[in-house]
Amino acid sequence: MRFCQFAGILCCTTAAFISITPIQVEAATFKVISGVTSIDRDHEEILKSIGLILTGTNNTVPPIPSTYLVGFKIDPATNFTFSDEGGFNPLSGTIEHTGTVTFNNNITVGNFSIGLAPGRTVTGASGFVLRDTFSLNTILFDLSIPGPVAFDGQNLTIPDVKLLISPEFATILPKPNLTGLFAGTARIDAQVTAVPEPDSVLAVLATGAALLATRFYTQKIKCT
Secondary structure, eight states: OOHHHHHHHHHHHHHHHHHHSOOOOOOOEEEEEEEEEEEOTHHHHHHHHTTOOEEEEESOBOOSSTTSSEEEEEOTTOOOEEEOTTSOEEEEOOEEEEOEEEETTTEEEESOEEEEOTTOOOTTEEEEEEEOOSSSOSEEEEEEOOSOOEEOSSEEEEEEEEEEEOHHHHHHTTOGGGTTOEEEEEEEEEEEEEEOOHHHHHHHHHHHHHHHHHHHHHHHOOOO
């Protein structure tokens, strides 16, 4: 057998082996890509008790579940990631929303952003906050540690997140004594996508490069 014939067989065999060898990608990191954050009906009554009457909504969506008060769509600008190793572990980023609500016909807040704000000192808070990015550009609520999180690899549900009036919002009202007051419950129902680990991405790229190289050399080897 000529060398070029042997080399051609070797290259083809290698290409076939690489093509059929499965690549194990066990991504433990996920990114939120869409969904709805909903506020329960108690929120309206609690705010009403401190003088904030809900008088309008704009660009909101149906809440989940339907018995809740209002829903805010999770915006594509969201870059929130988490790990499922050992449970639900937030890693980085924020959950961005569209939609606004108006109180007393003159205070409109919305396009909310949920993210970590280290150093928050409100009792019972998780360190995560809900920030208005529409008009006041400040933190409205500190968020409590949620109830049991449900995750099936594609859908993430974070229930029973208590909204606690922030020091910033209490000062704006202006009623500083309201700081930490329970103001209702939020629930996040999100769709997610897996984020491959760096090693997995490199493995995929390396395999692709090997396939291209093998095909190139296979085509170049000709027997005369």
